[in-house]
Amino acid sequence: MQNSEELKWALLIASLAMLTMAFCMISFVMYYQKRRFEEEKKINDIEKNYNRLLLDTALNSEETERRRIAQDLHDDIGTMLSLTKLSLNQLNKLVSKIGDDKQDLIMKKSQSLVEETILHVRRITRDLVPTTLERFGLMEAIEEFINKLEEDNNLVISFHSNTEEFPRQGQKLELTLYRIMQELVNNAIKHASCSKIDISLEVDDQFIGLRVTDNGVGFDPEKIKENNLAGLGLLGIESRLSIVNGTMQYERPSSGGSSAFAQIPVMPIPENKPEPLHPFRRERVNI
Amino acid sequence: MSEIYIAFIVRKPIPSIAVFITLLPLILLVVRKAYLDPSFKLLLFYLFAKLVIDLIMLHSASLHRNNLIFYNLSIPLFYALLSGMFYYKINSQSYKRLLTFTMVGFAAFTIWDIFHSNSELNDMHNHRAVLYSMTVQGVLIIAIILLYFYEIIKSLQIPNLLTFPFFWVCSGLLLYFSSLIFIAPVLHYTATWNNSIDLGIIRTIPFIFEILCAVLFSVGIYYFPLKDYAKQ
Structure with a gap:
């Protein structure tokens, strides 16, 4: 009879221990899965932000480069073209004194080409950097x-x-x-x-x-x-x-x-x- | 005739509830069309087979007949159905192969255990519960569930386990077999006609967890995404 009681207690304790383990296992799986998802989400967010930063930097670099090209076009080529235009104007005065029609025609054509080039350079510079956007x-x-x-x-x-x-x-x-x-x-x-x-x-x-x-x-x-x-x-x-x-x-x-x-x-x-x-x-x- | 059943139910309410509670997940499974998922289809077969066997056992018990042959024979059948459920859920091919081997191996082992536990198979009146099979089944099912949990954690494909139907099914099975694993071998000695050892409340622990298991199955089936499967 005493053995029977001991057996009952042993079974009860063993079953309760097993059930506790089962409960713990279920809770652990739920907790661990949730935690891993949160960690995964954090990593994804960091990756996303990093990619965004990279993209942002790339676009910023693009804008900087556009600005640099626009600046070079205006400062270097634009200035040189203006000087060329001035020189051509002076040359035009000399050519018109000689009175050769053919030379005069070539001179006018050169002046017109330079003016057109100056306009193109201005247009390209504006296209590269939208100054109106920034100002107005x-x-x-x-x-x-x-x-x-x-x-x-x-x-x-x-x-x-x-x-x-x-x-x-x-x-x-x-x-x-x-x-x-x-x-x-x-x-x-x-x-x-x-x-x-x-x-x-x-x-x-x-x-x-x-x-x-x-x-x-x-x-x-x-x-x-x-x-x-x-x-x-x-x-x-x-x-x-x-x-x-x-x-x-x-x-x-x-x-x-x-x-x-x-x-x-x-x-x-x-x-x-x-x-x-x-x-x-x-x-x-x-x- | 019905008085006999009612008398039995009144005398043994918890085991009786454990029989009839199976109807709850069974009905829910049909209503929510969860059987469209292959694993839940096997769960439907399992619940149906369990209900039929339990009713036969209840009928036999009410008439004071030995019903342990049904208990013994149900073990390999239930194991095949339950492990079959995991066969569709587990992704690893090696685990799937292992599952198939255990199904065949366990069926052979149970047959051996039935013969080992009953020297006189023709004597149905003194038929005894298997000694090892139920415990082995419990260990195998718990191991499969743990493997499945390991895969779930590793793959990170399920964002919320609480709304994932099969997680509830696994939890129910884990609790049920954990409650049974130590009691099952003792039944070989206690579930006899001339038994002198009464396990008392301990005998009802597996029935309580069988009820809890059915409730957890129902919760899982309730979360089954009907709208996604109704189109099929």
């Missing part, structure tokens, strides 16, 4: 961009915004929006065979939206996503947006053509706002 803001920069495009192409480009006075945003955000707009419009001109482009800018307390719509041949956004057909331009847009936590949506309007909508959260403007960038000042850009 996004709306003015877009308007200037549209004016230039309409001069060179047989295109109708319209621009409208939901506000009269578009509030100034951080330098990085404005530049991102401007570059995206540039890329989308250039894409529409290059690939969509369109005759009309519509740019709209919407701003509220939380988001800034930029929509570029064209009436061209259009494309299937799903196919591009599925087949990884996005070219460097679209990838560049995605990269720029990822730095400012923005999103991109491509749509196919029922009326035809295509529409791209970029949305970026409004970021607080830093208190020590940097001075407007000047294309002709040699400095590193920190956007």
Whole structure:
């Protein structure tokens, strides 16, 4: 009888110990799995931030390089061209005294070529560094961009915004929006065979939206996503947006053509706002 | 006839609840269409087989007949169904191969154990519970569950275990077999007609955890993503 009691106690203790172990095992698996997920998430976040930083640095370097080229063009080639123009003017006076028509014609042609080159250099410098954007803001920069495009192409480009006075945003955000707009419009001109482009800018307390719509041949956004057909331009847009936590949506309007909508959260403007960038000042850009 | 069953149920409420509680996960499994998953299909077969065998055993017990032959025969069948569930869940091919070997090996071992535990197989009245098989089954199932947990932790594919149906199934089985592993071999000596040792409350521990196991199965099946499988 005593043996029976001992057996019962032994069984009870052994079973309870086994059950405790089972409970501990289940709890451990739950806890450990949760902890590993948290660690994995942390590592992913660090990787993501690191990639973002890399991308940011790359884009900053690109802007710095653009600025350096613009500066060199203006300071070196621009100055030399101006001096060439002055020299040609002096030479022109000498040639006109001789009164040789043929020499006079060659002189006029040379002067005209130099003037044209000076204009080209100015245009390239402005394209490289959007000074209007930095001095006057996004709306003015877009308007200037549209004016230039309409001069060179047989295109109708319209621009409208939901506000009269578009509030100034951080330098990085404005530049991102401007570059995206540039890329989308250039894409529409290059690939969509369109005759009309519509740019709209919407701003509220939380988001800034930029929509570029064209009436061209259009494309299937799903196919591009599925087949990884996005070219460097679209990838560049995605990269720029990822730095400012923005999103991109491509749509196919029922009326035809295509529409791209970029949305970026409004970021607080830093208190020590940097001075407007000047294309002709040699400095590193920190956007 | 029904009075006999009612009398038995009243006399042994916990073992009786352990029989009928199987209906809960079984019904849930059908309602939530969890059987579309191969592992849960085997769980459905397991629960159905368990219910049928338990009802036969309840019927025999009510009539004071020895029902241990059903208990003994159910062991390899239940092991095959339960390990089959893990066969579909475990990713490692070597573990899968190992599972297949244990299914065949364990069936052979149980047959040997039935013969070893019962010198007179024709004598159904004095038929005894197997000595080792239930414990071996418990050890094997616990080992498989631990292997599966190891794979889950290693692969990090399940973000939230609490909403993962099979985790609840594993937890139920782990608790049930942990409660049974030490008691099972003793049943060989105590579950006899001329038994002088009464295990008392200890005998009910496995039944309590059998009920808990069925409840945990039900929780797991409740979390089954019906919307994803209903399309199939």
